[in-house]
Amino acid sequence: MDAGREDQPLTVHVQTAEREERITARAVIDASGTWGSPNPLGGDGLPAVGERAAAEKITYRVPDLVAERARYAGKRIAVAGSGHSALTALVVLAELAEQEPGTKVVWLLRRGAVGNAFGGVEADQLPARGALGLRAKTAVEAGHIETATGSAPLRSNVRRTAASRWSRSTVTWSRGVDEIVVLTGFRPDLSWLSEVRLDLDPVLQTHQQNRHTLVVS
Incomplete structure (x- = not known):
């Protein structure tokens, strides 16, 4: 829903092996890094032929x-x-x-x-x-x-x-x-931001974040 969306706090859904809870916040900083999303060897954004096999x-x-x-x-x-x-x-x-x-x-x-x-x-x-x-x-x-x-x-x-x-x-x-x-660079992992409406830069995949609801598990 859009009504009052910008006035709502951010909601972070945290789920671990021991517990599950929701945390509200005025802002959330993504400092999770991008090590898990490296660029492949292929220059077209896809793995080079044989890259997966090797x-x-x-x-x-x-x-x-x-x-x-x-x-x-x-x-x-x-x-x-x-x-x-x-x-x-x-x-x-x-x-x-x-x-x-x-x-x-x-x-x-x-x-x-x-x-x-x-x-x-x-x-x-x-x-x-x-x-x-x-x-x-x-x-x-x-x-x-x-x-x-x-x-x-x-x-x-x-x-x-x-x-x-x-x-x-x-x-x-x-x-x-x-x-x-x-070592051809890394890409951000945006999968956990599925509930945030982002306007991403087409090259850098960066964004300016407003107050929305985040769901993280």
């Missing part, structure tokens, strides 16, 4: 080398993406390559050149962001990371080769890899 060899987060060192040590690893998460992964894996013989890192970029992927480096307005770009740039220049530009995920296929490696076939790159790190 799921056990693909991660959509920066590798945790404390817990997963054996997974990546001595392996050939492809990193897809050009944002801060991708740069962080490149730095981490480049350090691993220095310590573990046989570790190779290939950076897959959809763009035709590296260009400004490293950000502002020394001139960046955010010192930590600039330092990250500088470390990634240094790793590439030192030869620890091989760049493959123009590898559009839109044209990619992921398939198992005779050597039991995964091959990402594109116009410019089709060498086998053991692991693929896909």
Whole structure:
């Protein structure tokens, strides 16, 4: 119903294994994150051909080398993406390559050149962001990371080769890899906002929220 809707408090329906209750509030902040909704390798918003079949060899987060060192040590690893998460992964894996013989890192970029992927480096307005770009740039220049530009995920296929490696076939790159790190961004999870009338930006999927009823379970 629309009558008086804007004057009503937000109602949050909370359900756990032990109890169920409703909480009213003047506002609700969604800080649940988007880690569960990563963008796929495919550049058209859909998984690349073979991406689902290769799921056990693909991660959509920066590798945790404390817990997963054996997974990546001595392996050939492809990193897809050009944002801060991708740069962080490149730095981490480049350090691993220095310590573990046989570790190779290939950076897959959809763009035709590296260009400004490293950000502002020394001139960046955010010192930590600039330092990250500088470390990634240094790793590439030192030869620890091989760049493959123009590898559009839109044209990619992921398939198992005779050597039991995964091959990402594109116009410019089709060498086998053991692991693929896909860091091409994340999308918001809006499923829990089904009762909220949202006017979403078609690109960013962001919204301005008025007072409505929320149902969360």
